[in-house]
Amino acid sequence: MSVHKEIKKVTTNVLQEMKRRGEKIAMLTAYDYTMAKIIDSAGIDVILVGDSASNVMAGHETTLPITLDQMIYHAGSVIRAINRPLVVVDLPFGSYQANSKEALNSAIRIMKESGAHAVKLEGGREIKESIERILTAGIPVMGHLGLTPQSIYKFGTYNVRAKEEEEADRLLEDAKLLEQYGCFALVVEKIPAVLATTVSQSISIPVIGIGAGAGTDGQVLVTHDMLGMTHEFSPRFLRRYLNLYESMGNAFKQYITDVKSKDFPSDKEQY
Numbered sequence: 001m002s003v004h005k006e007i008k009k010v011t012t013n014v015l016q017e018m019k020r021r022g023e024k025i026a027m028l029t030a031y032d033y034t035m036a037k038i039i040d041s042a043g044i045d046v047i048l049v050g051d052s053a054s055n056v057m058a059g060h061e062t063t064l065p066i067t068l069d070q071m072i073y074h075a076g077s078v079i080r081a082i083n084r085p086l087v088v089v090d091l092p093f094g095s096y097q098a099n100s101k102e103a104l105n106s107a108i109r110i111m112k113e114s115g116a117h118a119v120k121l122e123g124g125r126e127i128k129e130s131i132e133r134i135l136t137a138g139i140p141v142m143g144h145l146g147l148t149p150q151s152i153y154k155f156g157t158y159n160v161r162a163k164e165e166e167e168a169d170r171l172l173e174d175a176k177l178l179e180q181y182g183c184f185a186l187v188v189e190k191i192p193a194v195l196a197t198t199v200s201q202s203i204s205i206p207v208i209g210i211g212a213g214a215g216t217d218g219q220v221l222v223t224h225d226m227l228g229m230t231h232e233f234s235p236r237f238l239r240r241y242l243n244l245y246e247s248m249g250n251a252f253k254q255y256i257t258d259v260k261s262k263d264f265p266s267d268k269e270q271y
C-alpha cells in the first residue's frame with residue numbers, strides 16, 4: 001500500500017518517506033477555501049498557496065505585485081478548508097530579499113496569521129542566510145530553482161531555463177546547497193527533463209517539478225491551468241484535465257438566457 005493512503009496528515013517527514021519509497025508526490029495550487037476543500041477531498045499531498053495568485057486571482061501580468069498581507073489572506077482561506085495536505089505558502093516578492101531578518105519576520109507572519117505549515121522561497125545560494133534564519137525559528141522551507149517568476153525582469157522571458165551547461169551546473173550546485181541549508185523539498189520549474197532527473201537523483205530531499213519532466217519525485221501544476229480556466233496559457237508541459245473556460249462560459253450564458261427569458265426562477269425555485 002502507498003504511504004499516501006495510510007497517512008492522516010502529510011508532514012515534511014511523510015514527503016521524505018514518499019521519496020525514499022519511490023511514491024510520487026502530487027501538489028497543486030489553491031488560493032481560496034472552496035477550491036482547497038475540493039482538492040483536499042481528492043487526496044492531494046501538498047497544496048501550494050503560490051504567488052501565482054497574483055496572476056490567476058488578481059489578474060496581474062507577473063507575480064511581483066502580490067503583497068504579504070494578500071498571501072496571508074489566501075493562505076488563511078486555504079488552511080480553513082483542509083485536513084490532510086501539507087500547506088506551503090510562497091513568500092512574495094519584496095518580503096524576503098532585503099535581508100534575513102525581514103525574511104524571518106515575513107515567514108513568521110505567514111505561519112502565525114494563516115496557520116500554514118511551511119514557506120517557499122525562490123533562489124539558491126544568494127538566499128542562504130534567509131533560509132537558515134527561517135529554519136532556526138522551526139519553520140520548514142521549500143526551495144524553488146529554474147524559472148523563478150519573481151526574477152522575470154532579470155530573465156526577460158518565461159523560456160526554459162538551464163539549457164546551457166554553465167547554468168545547469170550552477171542549478172545542480174544550488175540544489176545541493178539548498179539541501180545542505182536544510183530545505184525539506186525543492187521545486188524545479190521549466191528546466192530540461194534530463195537535468196531535473198539528475199537533480200532529483202543527486203539530493204535526498206524531494207524534488208517537485210513543473211515543466212521539468214517525469215524524473216522528479218513529484219509534480220505541481222497551477223490548478224486554474226490544469227482545470228482549463230486559463231485558456232490563453234498553453235505551455236507544452238501543461239496537461240488540461242477539464243475545459244472549464246468553456247463549460248463555465250456555457251453555464252453563464254445559459255443563466256443569462258434563462259433570466260432574460262423569465263425561465264429562471266420557475267415555480268419550484270421560489271417560496
Ligand code: KIV
Pocket residue numbers: 029048049050051052053090187189210220222
Ligand atoms: O506560484 C506558484 O504557483 C508556483 C508554482 C508554479 C510552483 O510557484
